[in-house]
Amino acid sequence: MKIGELSRATGTNIETIRYYERIGLLPAPGRTAANYRSYGNAHRSRLSFVRHSRELGFTIEEIRSLLDLSDDPARDCGEADRIATAHLEQVEAKIAQLARLRDELKRIVGRCRGGAAADCRVIEALGDHRHCESAH
Amino acid sequence: MKIGELSRATGTNIETIRYYERIGLLPAPGRTAANYRSYGNAHRSRLSFVRHSRELGFTIEEIRSLLDLSDDPARDCGEADRIATAHLEQVEAKIAQLARLRDELKRIVGRCRGGAAADCRVIEALGDHRHCESAH
DNA sequence: CTTGACCCTGTAGTTGCTACAGAGTGCATA
DNA sequence: TATGCACTCTGTAGCAACTACAGGGTCAAG
Incomplete structure (x- = not known):
């Protein structure tokens, strides 16, 4: 799908999607012959993860850590819990x-x-x- | 008093004081022969007002309006109440x-x-x- | 006479986007 | 065929409210 479609599918501003790519939060997608970005379902899932985490108030850096974790299924999941717990404490404060x-x-x-x-x-x-x- | 003293007296970062002056929130003070800023009690009161308002979460623009009001004692004070009430609603939201x-x-x-x-x-x-x- | 604390201006960085400008692409309609 | 319109591209600048330098000047004490 093209960027506009991904934008509508996830409720994310187009500029924001390109911003996430620029800061390395989303992988650079393939390109069409006309140099348009071309996304698949993996991209959509990852972007949904990012948006949902942002809505919950996680910072970009926290999300980066969480994505690193989910990219490596063998790793211990305790760190995800720690990040989320620390964030919860911040919210409560x-x-x-x-x-x-x-x-x-x-x-x-x-x-x-x-x-x-x-x-x-x-x-x-x-x-x-x-x-x-x-x-x- | 010099800027460092004002900084200590109000608990405000020196850079922040200069920033407030630059954006017109604090009036430019007089200068010593060495071109150092020289503040009086009026400056200290105004800066305390600004810092206290910031601590309460008012934006710079809201504070600008509140300062305009307090600079003109003849004006109706209902607007100050409206600004504060609107801010309270935002905090509650x-x-x-x-x-x-x-x-x-x-x-x-x-x-x-x-x-x-x-x-x-x-x-x-x-x-x-x-x-x-x-x-x- | 030098050390250290203070002050100056001006600019760039922070977070998480958002908003252009100026250009190219692709498809439907007159 | 032209042309209009929606869409996309890159790159840069702006927002709030500071904060952090760099590279210099000033001043009192030892």
Whole structure:
């Protein structure tokens, strides 16, 4: 299939597909007589793997490691688990951090009673870190 | 005070301070005879405002709007509240999205029983979107 | 008088794409 | 046959929000 078809099949931007090839995440496919890229099912699977991993927030480098693992079926799969577990921990840390921000923002918004900016509690709270209850 | 002192006083990287000046977020300070930047308390307050807002996840453009507001004390402060409220909604949306990712990741990790990569459930789950329970 | 800490400008790198510009290809229609 | 349109190609530049140099100048202490 040509790049446009692969794009539609995987919901991936054409430019993104070429980008993945350029950084070595996808192998360079064969070419037609007109120098068009020509993909097969292996390419589509690999791209789906990449896109799904990206949607789950894995970085390109993490995905590279995961692809290396899946390319070598004899290798120990514990590393895949470690990568995924480490990523899960990062996601949980990010959620906790955002929850603290949310609480701080909640305290800040809604305090404005529609006066002039000179008396604005929102701007005041943003200017002075000491108003905060938790670290961020 | 010189840039290093301002950096320590606000916990901001020196390069970042110069960057903020370059993009017009901080006004260009006066210079000493040796062409060193020379800051006063107004600069320090403004930079604290910027850093605090960044820590709370506001974008540079949002901060620019908030600074415009606080620079003009006569203006209506409702806009500051709108910006902060909109940002709060974005944070809440991001938390919800990350929570979905976390749940998906939790389902994926820990399924590996330490075999070969060929049988790895983690890699399998990443390759096939149909295993997912929620959209992401 | 030299060492070290500080400061300057300007540019390039980071992550993960996205958006062109300028050119070629392939197929259907007037 | 021409021509219009969709598609593809390469290469480069842009985004956010910094961060990291390189290659120089300044200044106080020993």
